[in-house]
Amino acid sequence: MTKKTNQKVHKIGLALSGGGAKGFAHLGVFKLLEECDLKPDIISGTSAGALAGVFYADGYTSDEIKELFKGKEFSEFARVQLPKAGLFDMSRMKNFLDHHLRAKRIEDLQIPLVVVATDLDHGVSHEFRSGPIAEAVMASCSVPIIFSPMEINGIHYVDGGLFRNFPVTNIRKECEKVVGVNVSPLISMKYKQTIRYIAERSYHYMFRANTIEDRLLCDILIETELVGSYKMFDLENVDQIAQIGYDAALNAFDHIVQDSKFELLVRAVKQKKQELVLQEKKMK
Numbered sequence: 001m002t003k004k005t006n007q008k009v010h011k012i013g014l015a016l017s018g019g020g021a022k023g024f025a026h027l028g029v030f031k032l033l034e035e036c037d038l039k040p041d042i043i044s045g046t047s048a049g050a051l052a053g054v055f056y057a058d059g060y061t062s063d064e065i066k067e068l069f070k071g072k073e074f075s076e077f078a079r080v081q082l083p084k085a086g087l088f089d090m091s092r093m094k095n096f097l098d099h100h101l102r103a104k105r106i107e108d109l110q111i112p113l114v115v116v117a118t119d120l121d122h123g124v125s126h127e128f129r130s131g132p133i134a135e136a137v138m139a140s141c142s143v144p145i146i147f148s149p150m151e152i153n154g155i156h157y158v159d160g161g162l163f164r165n166f167p168v169t170n171i172r173k174e175c176e177k178v179v180g181v182n183v184s185p186l187i188s189m190k191y192k193q194t195i196r197y198i199a200e201r202s203y204h205y206m207f208r209a210n211t212i213e214d215r216l217l218c219d220i221l222i223e224t225e226l227v228g229s230y231k232m233f234d235l236e237n238v239d240q241i242a243q244i245g246y247d248a249a250l251n252a253f254d255h256i257v258q259d260s261k262f263e264l265l266v267r268a269v270k271q272k273k274q275e276l277v278l279q280e281k282k283m284k
Helices: 020-035 048-057 062-069 091-100 133-141 195-209 212-216 225-229 238-254 260-283
Strands: 010-016 042-046 086-089 113-119 124-128 145-147 150-152 155-159 175-182 220-223
Touching: 010 020, 010 048, 020 048, 020 062, 020 175, 020 225, 020 238, 042 048, 048 062, 048 113, 048 133, 062 238, 091 133, 113 133, 124 133, 133 150, 133 155, 175 212, 220 238, 225 238
Parallel strands: 010 042, 010 175, 042 113, 086 145, 175 220
Antiparallel strands: 113 124, 113 155, 150 155
């Protein structure tokens, strides 16, 4: 009689939430993982998480990804159009992805990637695990009204955050451990009577509402409360936002140092903390 096992396909999965420019905080998490010589076996990402995740899965370092976006302006990724399906089209984003990504199809990336988008025609969440990369990532990033939906094989897709802004569920069953990075935690903000504030805040509430279940499914949850003051399309503070992600990751990993289930991660984090202490002593 064959004994059934519940062996997982991957040891460590990395789930990356959406959040506009707040997604640069993901780069700080990548930085700490690099310094600890750790690499996820699979990545899932929604919207900004898909955008950051695809470059990481393609072999870019956190610093290299930062350099791709630093000094850029929003107009370099989106073009104003006569409002029909959205205020901006993303053809410039496609050119950017096609130019910089080494792999052209999801299945050819160095790390398996799950890109989460929303099927607008059928009202369901959709996973892309294969096929052209640029189209899938653009679909995941297409915030309704702001960007036109992305049409793939006759189906219209928009931002994955509508149903799954924090895609932990998408990889939970196939991973032994999941590290989740939520760059859109809900924080209080002073009301501003502007269309932009109301639109961003409304999307934030909507995307935040579907993260509750996924937050509970993380073995390590990293949340970046300090990015709340940054705007959705802020490209001027890439370094600052990434640093917030780094600090949040270090703090989250610090809480699991006594947990033997994360033996490899514990050793790596301990070593990194010792290095930081030595650096601080040398600076004094």
